[in-house]
Amino acid sequence: xxxxxxxxxxxxxxxxxxxxxxxxxxxxxxxxxxxxxxxxxxxxxxxxxxxxxxxxxxxxxxxxxxxxxxxxxxxxxxxxxxxxxxxxxxxxxxxxxxxxxxxxxxxxxxxxxxxxxxxxxxxxxxxxxxxxxxxxxxxxxxxxxxxxxxxxxxxxxxxxxxxxxxxxxxxxxxxxxxxxxxxxxxxxxxxxxxxxxxxxxxxxxxxxxxxxxxxxxxxxxxxxxxxxxxxxxxxxxxxxxxxxxxxxxxxxxxxxxxxxxxxxxxxxxxxxxxxxxxxxxxxxxxxxxxxxxxxxxxxxxxxxxxxxxxxxxxxxxxxxxxxxxxxxxxxxxxx
Amino acid sequence: xxxxxxxxxxxxxxxxxxxxxxxxxxxxxxxxxxxxxxxxxxxxxxxxxxxxxxxxxxxxxxxxxxxxxxxxxxxxxxxxxxxxxxxxxxxxxxxxxxxxxxxxxxxxxxxxxxxxxxxxxxxxxxxxxxxxxxxxxxxxxxxxxxxxxxxxxxxxxxxxxxxxxxxxxxxxxxxxxxxxxxxxxxxxxxxxxxxxxxxxxxxxxxxxxxxxxxxxxxxxxxxxxxxxxxxxxxxxxxxxxxxxxxxxxxxxxxxxxxxxxxxxxxxxxxxxxxxxxxxxxxxxxxxxxxxxxxxxxxxxxxxxxxxxxxxxxxxxxxxxxxxxxxxxxxxxxxx
Numbered sequence: 085x086x087x088x089x090x091x092x093x094x095x096x097x098x099x100x101x102x103x104x105x106x107x108x109x110x111x112x113x114x115x116x117x118x119x120x121x122x123x124x125x126x127x128x129x130x131x132x133x134x135x136x137x138x139x140x141x142x143x144x145x146x147x148x149x150x151x152x153x154x155x156x157x158x159x160x161x162x163x164x165x166x167x168x169x170x171x172x173x174x175x176x177x178x179x180x181x182x183x184x185x186x187x188x189x190x191x192x193x194x195x196x197x198x199x200x201x202x203x204x205x206x207x208x209x210x211x212x213x214x215x216x217x218x219x220x221x222x223x224x225x226x227x228x229x230x231x232x233x234x235x236x237x238x239x240x241x242x243x244x245x246x247x248x249x250x251x252x253x254x255x256x257x258x259x260x261x262x263x264x265x266x267x268x269x270x271x272x273x274x275x276x277x278x279x280x281x282x283x284x285x286x287x288x289x290x291x292x293x294x295x296x297x298x299x300x301x302x303x304x305x306x307x308x309x310x311x312x313x314x315x316x317x318x319x320x321x322x323x324x325x326x327x328x329x330x331x332x333x334x335x336x337x338x339x340x341x342x343x344x345x346x347x348x349x350x351x352x353x354x355x356x357x358x359x360x361x362x363x364x365x366x367x368x369x370x371x372x373x374x375x376x377x378x379x380x381x382x383x384x385x386x387x388x389x390x391x392x393x394x395x396x397x398x399x400x401x402x403x404x405x406x407x408x409x410x411x412x413x414x415x416x417x418x419x
Numbered sequence: 420x421x422x423x424x425x426x427x428x429x430x431x432x433x434x435x436x437x438x439x440x441x442x443x444x445x446x447x448x449x450x451x452x453x454x455x456x457x458x459x460x461x462x463x464x465x466x467x468x469x470x471x472x473x474x475x476x477x478x479x480x481x482x483x484x485x486x487x488x489x490x491x492x493x494x495x496x497x498x499x500x501x502x503x504x505x506x507x508x509x510x511x512x513x514x515x516x517x518x519x520x521x522x523x524x525x526x527x528x529x530x531x532x533x534x535x536x537x538x539x540x541x542x543x544x545x546x547x548x549x550x551x552x553x554x555x556x557x558x559x560x561x562x563x564x565x566x567x568x569x570x571x572x573x574x575x576x577x578x579x580x581x582x583x584x585x586x587x588x589x590x591x592x593x594x595x596x597x598x599x600x601x602x603x604x605x606x607x608x609x610x611x612x613x614x615x616x617x618x619x620x621x622x623x624x625x626x627x628x629x630x631x632x633x634x635x636x637x638x639x640x641x642x643x644x645x646x647x648x649x650x651x652x653x654x655x656x657x658x659x660x661x662x663x664x665x666x667x668x669x670x671x672x673x674x675x676x677x678x679x680x681x682x683x684x685x686x687x688x689x690x691x692x693x694x695x696x697x698x699x700x701x702x703x704x705x706x707x708x709x710x711x712x713x714x715x716x717x718x719x720x721x722x723x724x725x726x727x728x729x730x731x732x733x734x735x736x737x738x739x740x741x742x743x744x745x746x747x748x749x750x751x752x753x754x
Contacts, residue, residue, distance in 0.1 A: 141620055218663060275667050285476055286667025293664060298656035298682055306682065306689040308663050315650075315664070321633035328553060328643050329628060329650070330665060332610050332621025347633055347641065354641040 109255045111412075112248040118362070118410045121403045122252060125360040129336060130259045136358035138336055140260045145337040145360075146290075146327060146348060147253065149267040149274060151387040152341045152364050153282065155234065155244040157373045160386065162269045163205070164241075165228050167197075169212035177211075186211070206314070213270060214294055214312040217301075221310055225276035239417075242281050247416045249339070249364075253282060256337065264335075266327060267291040268319035268344050272310070290330050292318040319344045324351035336360070342387040349402055361402040365389060368408040444590045446747075447583040453697070453745045456738045457587060460695040461594050464671060471693035473671055475595045480672040480695075481625075481662060481683060482588065484602040484609060486722040487676045487699050488617065490569070490579040492708045495721065497604050498540070499576075500563050502532075504547035512546075521546070541649070548605060549629055549647040552636075556645055560611035574752075577616050582751045584674070584699075588617060591672065599670075601662060602626040603654035603679050607645070625665050627653040654679045659686035671695070677722040684737055696737040700724060703743040 109126075113119040129138040150156035170180070170189040180186035185204035188196035200208075213221065234241055253263045265284060267274055271291030278284040293316040296308040318326050324347050327335060334355025338348050341364040349361040366373050366389070367381060374381045376389030397404055407414065444461075448454040464473040485491035505515070505524040515521035520539035523531035535543075548556065569576055588598045600619060602609055606626030613619040628651040631643040653661050659682050662670060669690025673683050676699040684696040701708050701724075702716060709716045711724030732739055742749065 271664075272667075287665060289667070296660045296663060298659055298686075306659060306685040308660060308686075324633055324641060325631045325643060328631060329606075330622065332607075332624070350641040351633075351643075 109258075110248065110251045112251055114410055114412055116410055118403050118405045121360060121362070122255070125337065125358060126255065126259050129358050138358065142333060142336060143256075143259075143261040144264065144331060144333060144335045145253075145256045145261045146264045146266040146323075146335040146339070146352070147249070148323075148340040148342075148345045148348070149265050149291075150269055151366065152339050152345070153245060153249050153265070154241070155372065156387050157366075157375070157384070158386075160269065161241045162209075162273050164232065165225065165273065166208050166212045168228060168232065169224070170208060173212065209270070210294065210312045210314070213272070214310040217307045217309055218272060218296060219307075221272055222276045225273055229277060242277055243417065244415065245281055246364075246411070247413050247418070248411045250282070250416070252339070257283075261337070263288065264327075264331075265289045265291070266318065266323050266338075266348060268317075268322075270294075271316070271318070290318060290326050292316055292322075321347045323348035327351065338362075339364070341366070342389055343393055344388075346393055346396065350400075353400060353402075361397075361400070362405055363389070363393070363397055363402060364405045364407065367406055368411075368414070371414045372407055444593075445583065445586045447586055449745055449747055451745055453738050453740045456695065456697070457590070460672065460693060461590065464693050465594050473693065477668060477671060478591075478594075478596040479599065479666060479668060479670045480588075480591045480596045481599045481601040481658075481670040481674070481687070482584070483658075483675040483677075483680045483683070484600050484604055486701065487674050487680070488580060488584050488600070489576070490707065491722050492701075492710070492719070493721075495604065496576045497544075497608050499567065500560065500608070501543050501547045503563060503567065504559070505543060508547065544605070545629065545647045545649070548607070549645040552642045552644055553607060553631060554642075556607055557611045560608055564612060577612055578752060579750065580616055581699075581746070582748050582753070583746045585617070585751070587674070592618075596672070598623065599662075599666075600624045600626070601653065601658050601673075601683060603652075603657075605629075606651075606653070625653060625661050627651055627657075656682045658683035662686070673697070674699070676701070677724055678728055679723075681728055681731065685735075688735060688737075696732075696735070697740055698724070698728070698732055698737060699740045699742065702741055703746075703749070706749045707742055 109123065110119055128134045128136040131137060147153055150160050167189050170186055174180055174190055181190060185200055185207055189208070229240060229242055232241060233239060234244055237244065256263055263284065265274055265278060265282065265288065269291055271289055271293045274291050275286040275289045278286065278289045295311040295313045295315045297311045299307055299309050301307045316322065316326055323345065327348065335352045336355065336358065337360040338352040339362045340349060352361055353359050365379060366375050366387065367379055368374060375384035375387060377383045377391060445454055445457065463469045463471040466472060482488055485495050502524050505521055509515055509525055516525060520535055520542060524543070564575060564577055567576060568574060569579055572579065591598055598619065600609055600613060600617065600623065604626055606624055606628045609626050610621040610624045613621065613624045630646040630648045630650045632646045634642055634644050636642045651657065651661055658680065662683065670687045671690065671693065672695040673687040674697045675684060687696055688694050700714065701710050701722065702714055703709060710719035710722060712718045712726060729739070
């Protein structure tokens, strides 16, 4: 084949692949209003001749994590980690054997654990997430994730990420959007794996955070030690407050799945212009879980999706994503 | 001229300009150890064959603002703004006429103002920086900056930015560094002009911050209202703590000018590998100000540069920038 012919063939091949990709940016999504809303939002905000064009520096998309990007049932992954840490740290805390809520964890009292209040959970989170340098904490998280397994699927938690949502993140990034996780979970916990799992650098993870304490290690070097005091509670109204604290702007697109994300979606819409607000509805008990009373599904303490949120979504033009109808695959391993 | 000749001439011209720029990246700097340290840091961290090469995602440079990027004497610009706001808001606060510290501001009692404690200043900052939406606050700052003038130079405060430091920021950015302001001043105050003055988007400004309160305006839209409570005190140890909170990484380069920047520089160096820590010394009373007892200059409540900081810089290889010796020009208008 002559060089010129080779060049032409290569160009045509590239063109075909590019066109195919442009035509099918979300391969794990079924055609329907949800997929259409995402594609059309990207088109109108990135076409420079569109009245809804968004300049690149304002292209910000925020994603809740638990229940929006990965499985949150039967218990948030971070709580599984915290409970495992209570067991691991127990020898250094003999008093925990007789102190609630640690006592229940150490004796494996599932009924008591199921009844934990927010105060109980906060006590466990603070006790297991403080007292070490930030680097030591990240290493602990990585070590635990390397061996811990979800019981239902017998797979690492980091494999229980929703393939369709990874595709949304990649699609948005390919169109100049900067993607952020905005999670009620711990910022440091998520940053430990966000780069590997979501392709997100640490500065693109906003989450709940304990204070850190500036100290010097025995070699006289500066270290930051996680302190037992909550600085940011990045849930509900905390989400827009912290988005503004970190970024100083409204997102243009926001994805959530529960009452904890309501304010983030409201705040995204309040920025004006074209915006995209989406809620993942867990209505697929077979392939994942089904919960959310709005759809006549069982209620859940985790990832509450009440009728009022469903009503607000309808009234404000937010799009509800049905896992059952909108997603061809839930996990990458199903492809 | 034939097309081919034109092309060749254009290419040669571009090459010459590019080479000239590469040879002289910091035109307002005199040759000397400070300029050399910056250029050599950029070379060793961006040359992929260098053992000190820093991957692009880790190229973070942080800059204190007051006294490092612009004039901080005789009073921080933000305090000038706050004092003007006290006067402007006084009609809505008749009680201020008889309440310290507001009383002193309203009666123009300069002696009393000079003696203000940190508690007095905090009361004034909180009273003048809260109770409005974040958008309203930014508009107030912009309005004030448009007409306020520094008395010595009779010029807008935003023109009192150090030209040599703007060149450092641009030079670092041209070499893949992401530049951040990390200021003890108010994050919202600085964000109001950071884009125009420093070319920095709001997410690249980290500063002291009040809490915000999520509310709904009369149209039912989400708004964030500045609340009278300090959330982040971004000074001294607060600087590395907040850098980690926002970015999750050590900077590779850090620039400051006082005790308030000590921990940021220590933390930068503690990240390991090649790093650059620099302190601006104000030793030029004629062109700007001279203060800092380490050099036998008068002490100053603002921008303290004590002997201990000077000693630490010497012991740890931090570079002290002499405004007098290292800078050809102080302000852009002198060019």
